[in-house]
Structures are given as structure tokens and as C-alpha cells.
Amino acid sequence: MVKIGLISDTHIKDPDxxxxxxxLKELNDIFKDVDKIIHAGDINHLIFLKELEKIAPTVYVTGEDDEIESLKNYKEIIIEQYNIGVIHQLPENLEEFCNIKKLIGGILVFGHTHKPLIKGTPYNTLLLNPGSPTYPxxxxxxxxxxxxxARPSVMILKIxxxxxxxxxxxxRFHSI
Known part of the structure; x- marks a missing residue:
């Protein structure tokens, strides 16, 4: 079994x-036995990513509020037979995007809305949005x-x- 922690839209301005x-203490408890963490953008501070990496290897993408130069707009990983795409904001033509990225029958993790969502599509892509633990x-x-x-939220994905x-x-963490 592979267990992945999902998080997005943390908007960490002051890591101190x-x-x-x-x-971070609460995330350490929630994600203590995950194999990987996926952050779907709007991180804002590199130090926060480094702290997540201490919990588990972390895959991350940029959001519209990120200024960290090394971040990419889209990443993809494969777990078991599933392609898992990571993007901050859903594209306008989602079905075409999922087809091009070979996510039909796969999983797309996204953020941006600050609202948690678990939803299947007619073209067999599972959409997962963990919401926001800081600004729900x-x-x-x-x-x-x-x-x-509105409640702070993160998500666990198991395969x-x-x-x-x-x-x-x-x-239990309350919004900043």
C-alpha cells in the first residue's frame, strides 16, 4: 500500500x-506514516517545503501566489498503475488536458479553490483538492x-x- 498526504494553498508568508x-506539528502527526506528500501550490515560502520534506519526500507545483523560482506548473508521478498529475489550478478544457497528460483513468491533484473536493469525472479521472489548512x-x-x-483541511490518498x-x-489547527 502507498499512502500520500495531500496539501495545498498554505500561503506561508512568515515561516517564523x-x-x-x-x-507543522499537526501535519507531522497527520502525515506521520505517508510515503510521499503532494503540495498543489501556493506554498509561498521555501522553508515550509523543507519542513514538509522532513516528514516525507514532497512533490510540489507552483501556484499563482508563489515566487519560488524552482517550482514547475505541472508534475506527474506514477504510483502502481496510476498516473497522478499535480497542478494548482484546473485548466479550462479539463477533459482535453487529462487526455493529453494521460490522466484518463488516473488522478489529478489540484488546489487554488481552498475548498476540499473528491470527485470523479465522466472520463474516469479522479479529481482531488485537499482544500487549505490555513485559509479554508x-x-x-x-x-x-x-x-x-469552512474548515481547515488536508487529504490522504491511499493506493x-x-x-x-x-x-x-x-x-484541529485554526486558520492563521
């Missing part, structure tokens, strides 16, 4: 902020359910013998 240290936004209302509230599962974790 005591709240960031609390967040209220998820979209779903008819028949109570009004959602075990071809079976994919993912779930949202709401850290």
Missing part, C-alpha cells in the same frame, strides 16, 4: 510565525445537505493493489 510551527473557504452547497462551513481511496482530514 508560531502558528506555522503548530501547523466554504465548500459549495449540495442540495439536500446542511449548509457547509493498495489497484484500489484507490481518499479522505479529507480536518486538522
Amino acid at each position: 510565525d508560531k502558528n506555522i510551527k503548530k501547523l 473557504k466554504t465548500p459549495d452547497k449540495i442540495k439536500g445537505f446542511e449548509n457547509p462551513i 493498495d493493489k489497484g484500489i484507490v481511496s481518499s479522505f479529507i482530514i480536518n486538522p
Whole structure:
């Protein structure tokens, strides 16, 4: 089994902020047994990435607010038979993008919205957005359910013998 921690939109401006240290402690607990971490952009500070690397090897992409020069817009990894794409903001023509990147039947991790999402597509791509542990936004209302509230969030993705599962974790950490 491969276990991956997913995170996005941390927007860390001051790595010396005591709240960031609390967040990292909690992420260390949540991601303690992951094989890899994926950060889907809007990191803002390289020191935060280095701290994530202490927890597990980290794959990351740039977001529109990042100024770290070494970051790429898109990355892809393969776990078991699954292509996993990582991008910050979903492209306009998502189906065409997934076809070009060979993500049909794969997984696309993204951020930008600050809202957690687990959603399948008609063309068999699993979309995962871990939301934001620091600046969460209220998820979209779903008819028949109570009004959602904004909660800090990260996600765990598990792949075990071809079976994919993912779930949202709401850290106790409060927004900065």
C-alpha cells in the first residue's frame, strides 16, 4: 500500500510565525506514516517545503501566489498503475488536458479553490483538492445537505493493489 498526504494553498508568508510551527506539528502527526506528500501550490515560502520534506519526500507545483523560482506548473508521478498529475489550478478544457497528460483513468491533484473536493469525472479521472489548512473557504452547497462551513483541511490518498481511496482530514489547527 502507498499512502500520500495531500496539501495545498498554505500561503506561508512568515515561516517564523508560531502558528506555522503548530501547523507543522499537526501535519507531522497527520502525515506521520505517508510515503510521499503532494503540495498543489501556493506554498509561498521555501522553508515550509523543507519542513514538509522532513516528514516525507514532497512533490510540489507552483501556484499563482508563489515566487519560488524552482517550482514547475505541472508534475506527474506514477504510483502502481496510476498516473497522478499535480497542478494548482484546473485548466479550462479539463477533459482535453487529462487526455493529453494521460490522466484518463488516473488522478489529478489540484488546489487554488481552498475548498476540499473528491470527485470523479465522466472520463474516469479522479479529481482531488485537499482544500487549505490555513485559509479554508466554504465548500459549495449540495442540495439536500446542511449548509457547509469552512474548515481547515488536508487529504490522504491511499493506493493498495489497484484500489484507490481518499479522505479529507480536518486538522484541529485554526486558520492563521
